[in-house]
Amino acid sequence: MLGVEIPLLDRPRADILRAAAICFMQRGYAASSIDDVARSLGSTKGRIYHHYPSKADLFADVFRAGMDMNFAAIEPVRVQPGPAIGRWRKMAAIHCGQMIRTKPFQRVVWEGVELYLRGATTPEQREEFTRLMQSRDAYGRIFREAIAAARDEGDMRFGTIGIAEQLMFLTLNSPLFWYTPRPTETDEDIEAIVGEVVAFAARGLGAAEENTR
Amino acid sequence: MLGVEIPLLDRPRADILRAAAICFMQRGYAASSIDDVARSLGSTKGRIYHHYPSKADLFADVFRAGMDMNFAAIEPVRVQPGPAIGRWRKMAAIHCGQMIRTKPFQRVVWEGVELYLRGATTPEQREEFTRLMQSRDAYGRIFREAIAAARDEGDMRFGTIGIAEQLMFLTLNSPLFWYTPRPTETDEDIEAIVGEVVAFAARGLGAAEENTR
Numbered sequence: 561m562l563g564v565e566i567p568l569l570d571r572p573r574a575d576i577l578r579a580a581a582i583c584f585m586q587r588g589y590a591a592s593s594i595d596d597v598a599r600s601l602g603s604t605k606g607r608i609y610h611h612y613p614s615k616a617d618l619f620a621d622v623f624r625a626g627m628d629m630n631f632a633a634i635e636p637v638r639v640q641p642g643p644a645i646g647r648w649r650k651m652a653a654i655h656c657g658q659m660i661r662t663k664p665f666q667r668v669v670w671e672g673v674e675l676y677l678r679g680a681t682t683p684e685q686r687e688e689f690t691r692l693m694q695s696r697d698a699y700g701r702i703f704r705e706a707i708a709a710a711r712d713e714g715d716m717r718f719g720t721i722g723i724a725e726q727l728m729f730l731t732l733n734s735p736l737f738w739y740t741p742r743p744t745e746t747d748e749d750i751e752a753i754v755g756e757v758v759a760f761a762a763r764g765l766g767a768a769e770e771n772t773r
Numbered sequence: 774m775l776g777v778e779i780p781l782l783d784r785p786r787a788d789i790l791r792a793a794a795i796c797f798m799q800r801g802y803a804a805s806s807i808d809d810v811a812r813s814l815g816s817t818k819g820r821i822y823h824h825y826p827s828k829a830d831l832f833a834d835v836f837r838a839g840m841d842m843n844f845a846a847i848e849p850v851r852v853q854p855g856p857a858i859g860r861w862r863k864m865a866a867i868h869c870g871q872m873i874r875t876k877p878f879q880r881v882v883w884e885g886v887e888l889y890l891r892g893a894t895t896p897e898q899r900e901e902f903t904r905l906m907q908s909r910d911a912y913g914r915i916f917r918e919a920i921a922a923a924r925d926e927g928d929m930r931f932g933t934i935g936i937a938e939q940l941m942f943l944t945l946n947s948p949l950f951w952y953t954p955r956p957t958e959t960d961e962d963i964e965a966i967v968g969e970v971v972a973f974a975a976r977g978l979g980a981a982e983e984n985t986r
Contacts, residue, residue: 590803764977
């Protein structure tokens with residue numbers, strides 16, 4: 561999990577982001593401080609302030625990195641030709657794997673969305689968070705279009721698209737709330753978990769059994 | 774939503790709990806204060822302190838009330854005779870309806886679990902929270918036993934029971950994160966939403982189409 565690649569970032573900032581993601585995940589935004597992040601890095605506060613003027617900026621950059629990782633991860637499959645359900649299944653498995661493999665970052669994305677929706681952001685943060693939310697909505701639309709296409713192609717069957725999208729994401733995101741890494745865990749173990757989650761989501765969206773894995 | 778019955782409570786405490794649930798839902802535990810709750814009640818802080826020595830006690834009592842409502846709601850159906858899948862479907866619909874109709878309380882239950890798992894509780898709170906978590910686990914077992922029985926009876930098909938239970942609850946709880954009441958909403962509108970959510974969960978758990986609604 562900690563070996564995760566952070567796209568487009570120089571090494572010192574990537575180290576700070578990784579440590580910050582873990583702090584925010586463990587304590588939540590309100591109870592975390594730049595001090596905590598510095599302590600977990602064995603570093604000075606100055607090193608962090610050199611890159612981030614405030615805790616809010618650091619949090620926003622972890623949020624952004626988490627989103628960027630997800631976009632980068634689905635990029636190779638999102639425009640593949642063939643039936644939409646096949647494309648959706650690949651994207652769903654990648655997305656769910658991200659929730660497991662980059663969990664600290666994805667918990668920050670989750671908390672960031674909560675803070676935004678709660679209006680718990682300052683006016684300066686608000687602008688930055690609005691951009692991040694737009695990016696998240698664009699990501700959501702990729703999945704929404706895939707399930708809409710799969711329904712048009714007769715491979716999925718569900719009621720309201722808005723509710724279907726929400727249920728799909730809650731299911732695929734759910735390892736954020738119950739997955740805890742085990743020391744002996746292999747990539748195959750993770751893939752087995754992802755397989756169960758994606759099968760549940762596919763069935764939930766009314767896919768035929770042969771299309772659930 | 775605000776007309777919700779709170780079992781076993783005298784009226785003044787019920788009013789405080791309702792106001793507190795909404796405050797905690799809107800701001801989160803860390804950012805809420807007894808002052809906020811008093812203000813939203815148009816009352817003095819003293820009135821609240823008369824019943825609750827601290828914000829933590831108030832939060833724990835909202836958590837407890839949220840759990841009590843859920844236990845009370847499923848009680849009439851949880852031991853009904855007949856196939857487990859029919860019992861499960863009724864309980865699932867009631868539980869999901871609770872997430873919509875008593876949302877502020879259920880958001881507090883959710884946040885309470887998060888705080889507990891994060892270890893963000895003081896030693897005095899810890900004991901009380903441990904009891905609340907035990908109660909929540911007992912509630913979870915009722916559903917777990919129902920889906921296990923439905924699988925034994927050939928009416929559900931899923932992989933690991935632990936993962937299936939998590940995915941089921943995340944799905945049924947999901948209105949906590951995306952449902953917003955509309956002024957014109959009727960009971961039938963809410964039941965239609967509940968129907969879509971329960972159908973998704975039933976399909977996800979491998980129920981045959983005739984058992985999804």
